[in-house]
């Protein structure tokens with residue numbers, strides 16, 4: 001049986017261009033007596049993939065070698081099975097990579113409950129929600145009414161951060177570059193205010209809403225947003241450093257890489273919490289249980305932006321850079 005796959009042909013310079021990644025068909029190995037064969041339904045695209053395709057040897061995830069399969073998380077259905085506990089038809093989550101079909105050992109797979117859709121399994125019950133929950137757990141004491149600012153607020157992680165923070169009693173200001181995302185965050189996700197950094201003056205708007213300074217900054221972006229927010233942090237405030245998408249296309253020695261306001265951090269005794277969820281994969285079930293118990297009957301809203309077909313996945317990654325993804329970016333591989 002053949003599988004479709006996407007491999008890295010050439011390290012991208014800046015955004016992904018035609019020819020950086022290559023779609024091909026290869027023959028699958030024979031299924032061993034301990035394996036299942038899966039067909040991937042929905043594949044997650046993540047901003048950090050830019051860093052995996054780059055050449056930085058110090059990246060937390062080693063650069064993907066040329067001609068190798070691109071790794072990714074996804075939801076699949078078992079189509080052939082030599083494992084009693086995973087019969088044909090079982091839906092599973094796992095690190096399948098950019099492939100349509102693959103042979104898998106059951107140890108790397110997690111069964112998906114019937115009532116959880118593929119889309120929910122990649123958003124509300126997966127990395128975006130768990131990242132938001134874990135990031136907010138890093139905070140030392142907070143007070144009801146403290147101001148939290150989150151950027152890339154209309155995205156998969158940022159929208160979860162804001163909704164969970166509201167349930168924790170914080171006042172939430174989102175930052176986005178898109179009016180549709182702004183409207184969704186304010187009308188559906190209960191954000192207190194959302195600043196569109198493309199049409200509003202970010203500093204003036206932040207000063208207006210956070211008169212005594214910003215208590216918590218959940219940073220998904222870095223770059224000029226962090227330059228601006230960094231100046232407005234309150235004494236004894238906290239920064240949660242989750243992502244730096246403004247830097248993902250830059251070389252590791254680029255002089256414009258994001259900088260922290262260290263002098264301001266010292267003077268104001270600002271705490272910094274940084275983390276990479278890959279270090280905490282074993283804790284995912286426990287973190288999800290905690291989140292579910294905390295959220296209780298409340299519904300967390302999640303938008304998904306679906307790309308049809310593996311062939312369109314490479315250029316779709318660029319949506320993260322120009323902000324044209326409307327929520328969690330996923331690739332649909334089956335009908």
Ligand SMILES: NC(=O)c1ccc[n+]([C@@H]2O[C@H](COP(=O)([O-])OP(=O)(O)OC[C@H]3O[C@@H](n4cnc5c(N)ncnc54)[C@H](OP(=O)(O)O)[C@@H]3O)[C@@H](O)[C@H]2O)c1
Pocket residue numbers: 046047048127128131152153154155156157158175176177178181220221223225241242243244245246275276277278319320321322323324325327328329
């Ligand atoms: N630490 C971890 O383990 C971990 C885990 C998951 C995700 N993350 C990080 O969390 C961040 C968000 O991930 P996500 O999956 O939820 O992506 P996302 O927010 O759905 O998509 C990225 C968004 O970032 C914004 N953006 C891109 N370049 C920007 C720039 N130069 N300045 C300002 N905004 C920019 C765009 O939104 P606008 O339309 O608002 O501009 C874009 O839509 C990423 O940095 C990701 O790497 C970290």
